[in-house]
Amino acid sequence: MGGSRAVRDPWDVTERPHTKAKLRLLSDYFCRWLVIWNGPRQRQWATRDWYVIDMFAGQGRYTDADGTVDGSPLVYLEQLAAMSDKLRANDVHVHILLMEKSRKNFKALQANIQDFLDNHPTIGDVASVTVRRDDCNSETAWAEVASLPVGTNTPVFLLVDPYGFAIRRETLDRLVALPGRKDLLFNYMVSGVKRAQGIAAKPREALSRREEATLATYSDFLGQDVVLGEDADSPQEYAEAAFVSKGYYVVAYDMDYPDRAGTLYYLLFVTKNKEIAEMARGMFGESKKQGFDGQLCLWSPEQLKAQISWFLPEDPV
Numbered sequence: 094m095g096g097s098r099a100v101r102d103p104w105d106v107t108e109r110p111h112t113k114a115k116l117r118l119l120s121d122y123f124c125r126w127l128v129i130w131n132g133p134r135q136r137q138w139a140t141r142d143w144y145v146i147d148m149f150a151g152q153g154r155y156t157d158a159d160g161t162v163d164g165s166p167l168v169y170l171e172q173l174a175a176m177s178d179k180l181r182a183n184d185v186h187v188h189i190l191l192m193e194k195s196r197k198n199f200k201a202l203q204a205n206i207q208d209f210l211d212n213h214p215t216i217g218d219v220a221s222v223t224v225r226r227d228d229c230n231s232e233t234a235w236a237e238v239a240s241l242p243v244g245t246n247t248p249v250f251l252l253v254d255p256y257g258f259a260i261r262r263e264t265l266d267r268l269v270a271l272p273g274r275k276d277l278l279f280n281y282m283v284s285g286v287k288r289a290q291g292i293a294a295k296p297r298e299a300l301s302r303r304e305e306a307t308l309a310t311y312s313d314f315l316g317q318d319v320v321l322g323e324d325a326d327s328p329q330e331y332a333e334a335a336f337v338s339k340g341y342y343v344v345a346y347d348m349d350y351p352d353r354a355g356t357l358y359y360l361l362f363v364t365k366n367k368e369i370a371e372m373a374r375g376m377f378g379e380s381k382k383q384g385f386d387g388q389l390c391l392w393s394p395e396q397l398k399a400q401i402s403w404f405l406p407e408d409p410v
């Protein structure tokens with residue numbers, strides 16, 4: 094990289110249509126998650142305390158040429174505020190746990206959450222927020238997650254949205270093993286995986302210290318049971334090992350680079366419910382129809398839906 098390229102502010106999304114597209118998908122999906130769990134069928138057996146766990150919470154808000162864009166923490170709160178009357182009517186309370194490692198981002202996140210709560214004084218009936226500054230792979234972070242009173246009938250929404258491959262596989266496995274009715278949205282950074290595969294193909298003695306460190310992080314990310322072959326373009330092997338083998342459906346949305354051909358990352362929607370997996374595929378088809386620049390693509394949403402990959406468990410649990 095050298096010093097030739099200006100360092101971009103990661104909290105300015107003006108030229109990052111893929112980040113805005115991801116946040117729109119998150120918002121749509123979270124809205125539908127709330128509607129589904131607040132429905133009469135689910136209410137018959139699900140608890141009224143629901144949990145949202147965001148392991149890489151960020152600052153809560155981005156800047157954009159036109160103003161600001163909500164990051165994941167504010168996406169939840171905005172959707173909860175919009176649905177608060179319907180949730181209140183059913184005595185639902187959503188507990189949000191936000192984990193953020195960087196001091197600077199954590200401070201900005203605290204301020205953005207406080208600002209939102211100050212402007213929505215009645216939201217406390219339906220939502221509460223805990224913000225923790227911690228490394229999500231640490232034992233203290235895990236103790237915080239494990240202390241949540243999640244039972245088998247508790248709805249849980251999980252977001253794992255790291256830079257690169259900062260989530261260790263053992264952390265992910267613990268999250269997947271939590272009790273509760275979990276739906277998970279996972280950002281699988283295929284561009285980072287391909288870069289790491291390139292480093293792994295070099296002779297050991299040719300590696301720089303930095304490359305060795307990257308490979309160690311990469312190996313912690315993959316876990317022992319994932320050995321990627323030549324083709325690192327697909328999230329399938331990782332999805333099979335981390336989710337499908339445990340009875341989950343995985344729907345993979347390929348997020349293209351904004352300025353060239355190829356996939357930057359996959360958003361993996363992970364659920365045990367086949368209907369929710371179908372719904373996510375449909376939602377992805379709609380999103381593909383729109384594209385980054387608002388130009389409608391020629392395929393119909395149904396055709397686009399059919400192009401969205403999904404990986405299915407053999408014996409759904």
Ligand SMILES: C[S@@+](CC[C@H](N)C(=O)[O-])C[C@H]1O[C@@H](n2cnc3c(N)ncnc32)[C@H](O)[C@@H]1O
Nearest residue numbers: 149150151164165193194195198228229254259
């Ligand atoms: C891609 S950003 C998250 C964006 C956020 N989900 C959103 O949609 O607005 C990743 C964030 O994770 C934080 N982070 C990186 N490593 C972490 C770790 N090990 N534990 C917790 N947070 C971490 C970074 O400081 C950064 O704020």
